[in-house]
Amino acid sequence: MLQSKSFVRKTKQGKVIKVVREHYLRDDIYCGASICNVCDSSVARLSSSASKILIFDTNVVLNQIDLLENPAIDDVVVLSVVLEEVKNKNLSVYNRMRALCSNSLRKFFVFSNEHHKDTYVKAMVGESPNDRNDRETVESYVKSLGQPELLDLLVQPSSEDVAMEEVEDLRPSKKKIIYSEHKPMSEITLGLHRGIYHQGKLRINRYNPFEAYVGSESIGDEIIIYGRANMNRAFDGDIVAVELLPQDQWHEEKSLSIADDEDEEEEGVHLVPNSADDAPRNKISSSGSTGDPNPAPCRPSGRIVGIIKRNWNSYCGSLDPMPMPASSGGVAHALFVSKDRRIPKIRIQTRQLGNLLDKRIIVTVDSWDCLSRYPSGHYVRTIGEIGDRDTESEVVLIENSIDSRPFSVQVLACLPPLPWSLSTVDLENPNRKDLRHIRVFSVDPPGCKDIDDALHCTALPNGNFEVGVHIADVTNFVHPGTPLDDEASQRGTSVYLVERRIDMLPKPLTEDICSLRSDVERLAFSVIWEMTPEAEIISTRYTKSVIKSCAALSYVEAQARMDDSRLMDPLTTDLRNMNMLAKIMRLRRIERGALTLASAEVKFQIDTETHDPLDIGMYQIREANQMVEEFMLAANVSVAEKILKHFPQCSLLRRHPSPTKEMLEPLLRTAAAIGISLDVSSSKALADSLDRAVGDDPYFNKLIRILATRCMTQAVYFCSGDLSPPEFLHYGLASPLYTHFTSPIRRYADVIVHRLLAAALGISKLPPIFQDRPQLTSIADNLNYRHRNAQMASRASVELHTLIYFRKRPTDTEARIVKIRSNGFIVFVPKYGIEGPVYLTEKGEKGGDWYVDEVQQKVKKMDGSISYSILQTVRIHMEVVEPKPNRPKLQLTLI
Structure with missing residues (x-):
């Protein structure tokens, strides 16, 4: 049956036009219930023993998603119109609902009511949903389940805030205004x-x-x-x-x-x-x-x-019980304290207070009335015991929206069967070069299993060098539009924690089929240059390839080979030649204005059995690291040029916006206070200034570079059609064009770029999504969000393991002052890569007799007897303390 749907739409030019679309109706769409006498029971998804089937409207899904995710809620028919409306209103809730519907362990069935002739409604009723009625309906249903703890999952409306304020103050509320009303x-x-x-x-x-x-x-x-x-x-x-x-x-x-x-x-x-x-x-x-x-x-x-x-999320933390007896019905009122100090306390109601006091839990904010001191929220779920390492690691993932669930059956079904090996089809493919005869090797961190890049450097008869960067051909196995591709697109990136890795792709791909391990034949996507001994590029070619790595070296092993003058074997010679070229390329890049910045990256030694940290220290960068980095940068630039030439409107690129003068002001002020003048007129000027910023202290220059790093903007992915070419600039690399091509095992951006490059070479067609600019922009936005979250999770994991390490190891050490405040200063501890506050005044003092000299960047005693200045070295004591129950922290005290 064919129906016509019409609506009006306003164009960019302001014209109003009528749009008519054909809408097909069918009578063979099934509801998923085995007890239904009309539908085909062979496609039933819901329980055959179900005594009742639930159908929720949009408001219930939007407001009660935490409840719906609980296993107690099952046998649900989800209307397609409800799913579509939820998608338009809250993409996060929509994704959670889709996950429920695709979970084979849950009984949720999507019914396409918009396309069934008996359920299609020609016009939506123009009536606002009654939110309160929805809530009461849901509440009465939950009560009928006989599980009172499920009531904790219900969203608390703002109208109850005032009543709860009365309970909190233990006196009749005077309804005092605590906060200003928000403007409409x-x-x-x-x-x-x-x-x-x-x-x-x-x-x-x-x-x-x-x-x-x-x-x-x-x-x-x-x-x-x-x-x-x-x-x-x-x-x-x-x-x-x-x-x-x-x-x-x-x-x-x-x-x-x-x-x-x-x-x-x-x-x-x-x-x-x-x-x-x-x-x-x-x-x-x-x-x-x-x-x-x-x-x-x-x-x-x-x-x-x-x-x-609003940026309300779910928050991890623990409860501070309020000093009062539980009210009628066993409902207790408690304040939730987030692990993130930036989040205010959140007031919740719970019927399971005794079970939650020693637990890390998740709470969601529902409202914040101007008459209430704290926001109101509701309990979502328990994570585990406070202080347990696995629990606290889970908190890190949840706080940063990292999906660590096992891959679904549908995703795993996309993988080729194991053991995988090269086929004759791969070798006979005219678009794939057989490079197994070339001496290819990889250089990675120790213990690396997801090896996605390898190199070769061969001396040519004409005195030049053939240099190749070979990247795992992930797109040979991850095809557009498949569940595997959709999952990778959503995850966006692998996440590296101190003790484990959360993969973007399933392990059979990351550690076996795609990993460029030594002595096995693997598929690759290669960028190959001919270079002069002065590292000038004569020619560039791109090809899909077959390689067989002869060695998987760690950075330490590669460095040891290059440094050992007794070694003259072909592999070591290749390494030395490549390092020679990399040094020239690096120097030329710096002369062009690329910044050499620094970060406080730390490395843990982890006990293989307990997974507890045994040692901690700053991560050491060697020439071997820089050599690999240089050729990865060059490959990314070459690929960016190639794909943009062929697809100027839909290439995925990466840019690093120039920092504003205001962003650089803290760095300039700090430098001026210690007698250093920094020129920030361009990246080249800043790079030269940083090179000149040296002192007697060997760590001084690195500290200045760390401070400079913190003034920078974030590098971001973008669609080339969304910006003009001058905005493509990567400030830090001083490159007019850049992208990510070299890590498709762990970054979805690189998967997209591989597809663009393959299409540019005529190897495959460009997937249809590249014709949809808004969708590409949306993908880029998600990649930026996921990349940022992965960074934050990695840092939080380091902070957690630092806390675990120092819990039994109080330590005295040196620190550098990096920020001055009226009651103390922020210090950076080079040995451990730790940053934290040191207080000069006792709690309760308002600054005492200290004041800050902003020009000299010092905090001084009024009588001038003592002063502390920016970048000064101080000795501190580091110790884990617990000023409040369940809230341990690493305390830094001035010695």
């Missing part, structure tokens, strides 16, 4: 247009949750938001509208402090005035400007007047 979007939009308000993303200081910043393009500077009252119920990552405070309430950078773990109890919340003009000054740890010979300029300060886009 219409008023925010008008205020932004008139320049009254300023839009930006809220970033909360990890060392002081009462200090936040909003980067504002409209005023070209960061606006400081100080105190919970001025943050006005905004969360880290929210897109907010900010109103500037009067200038006499602006904060000097030096007056900002490091918050102690217990400051939240003291900071409190104040009555909020009706306008900024009579707003009280927020509590700060003031240094006092009396006697300060170098007053610092004030930074713009403001308060948040509205939330443009």
Whole structure:
């Protein structure tokens, strides 16, 4: 049966046009229930013994997804129109619902009611859903299941906040206004247009949750938001509208402090005035400007007047029980404390308080009323015992939205059978070169199993060199549109934790079929150059290939071979020739303006049985590391040029935007305080300045480079059709063009680029998705999100294992001051790659008799007897303490 669906659409030019689409209806679409007398029971997905079948509307799915994921909820028919509406309103909830529907262990069945002739509705009823009715319906159903703990999973509406405030205060509520009402979007939009308000993303200081910043393009500077009252119920990552405070309430950078773990109890919340003009000054740890010979300029300060886009997530932490008896029905009220200090406490109701007090749990925020001191939320699930290493590692993954679930049956079904070996079809393929005769080798970190790159360097009769970069041919096994490809696209990247790796692709691919291990034949995608002894590229060719690596070396082994003058074998000679070329290429790249930055990367030695850290230290970079890096960079640049030439509108590239002057200001201020002048007019000027920034201390230059790294923007993926060529620039590499091609085993971006290169060479057709620019942009956005999360998870894993390591090893060591505050300073510990706060004042003091000299970057005693300056070396004591139950931290104390 054919139906016509029509709707109106507004074009970019402002014209309104009528769109008519054909809509086909069928009568052979089944509902999935075996008890149905109309449908074919052979395709039934739901239980044959089901006494009832659940059908949820959109509101229930959007608001109660935590409940639906519980195994107690099963035998559900999901309407396709509900799924589509959820997709339009909340992509995260949609993905979770799709995961439920595709999970073979759960009984969820998608019914295409839009295409069944008996269930198709010609026009949607123009009536707003009754949210409260939905909630009561769900609640009554959950109660009928006889599992009271499931009630904890229900979303708490904001209307209950006031009632809970009464319980918290143990006295009748006076309904006092704690926070300002958020402005409506219409008023925010008008205020932004008139320049009254300023839009930006809220970033909360990890060392002081009462200090936040909003980067504002409209005023070209960061606006400081100080105190919970001025943050006005905004969360880290929210897109907010900010109103500037009067200038006499602006904060000097030096007056900002490091918050102690217990400051939240003291900071409190104040009555909020009706306008900024009579707003009280927020509590700060003031240094006092009396006697300060170098007053610092004030930074713009403001308060948040509205939330443009929320960034609420699920949060991991533990409970602080409230000092009161449980109310009727066994419901207890408790405050949840997130492991992330930037997140305020969240109030929840629970019927299982006794079981949760020693557990890490997940809580979701539901609302935050202006009459409530804390946001309200609900319990989602228990992770495990507090302090257990596996539990805390799981917390790291959850906090960063890392999918660590086993790969589904559908995904694994896409893999070729094992054991896999080269076929005659592969060898006879005219688009694939047989390079098994070439001396190919790999150089990777020790113990690396997912080897996705290999190299060769052969001396030619004419005095030149043939140099090849060979990358695992992952796209030979990962085909567009398959469950395997969809899964890799969603995961985006492999995640490397201290003790384990979360793979983007299943292990049979990452460690066997695609891994370029030694002495086995493997499929590759190769970039091969002819180079002069001066590392000038004469020619470049690209080909799919078959290789057989002769050696899988670690960086240490490769370096030892190059350094041992007694070794003259062909492989060692190849390594030395390649290293010679890499040094020339690196020098030329630096002369072009590429930055040599540094990071505080650490390496753990892990016990193979207990998985506990045995030793910790800074990661050592060798010439062998730099050699491999240089040729990977060159391959990425060559491939970027090739794909952009053929596909100027749909190539996936990677850019590194130039940092703004405001971003570089902390670096310039620090450098000036120690008598160093940095030129930041270009990447070349900055690179030269950093080279000149040397002192008697051998670690000094590396520390300056670490500080410079922190001033940089994030490199990001993008679709070439979305930007103009000048915006393609990779600032850090000083390259006008760059992409990622060399790690398809662990990065989905490289998979996309392999498909582009294969199409550019005429080996295969470009998949249809490359014709859909918005979809490509969406993929790039997801890759950036996943890449950032993977970085954050890796750092959090390092912090966790650092805590475990020092729990039984109190240590005295040297540290460098990297940031000055009124009540102390932030130090960096080079030996362990650790950063943290050191306090100069006792808890409760407001800065004591210390003040900050902003120009000299020093914190001084008023009488001048003691001072500490930026980059100064100090001795500290490191020890794990637990100032509050279940909240251990690594405490750094000045010796």
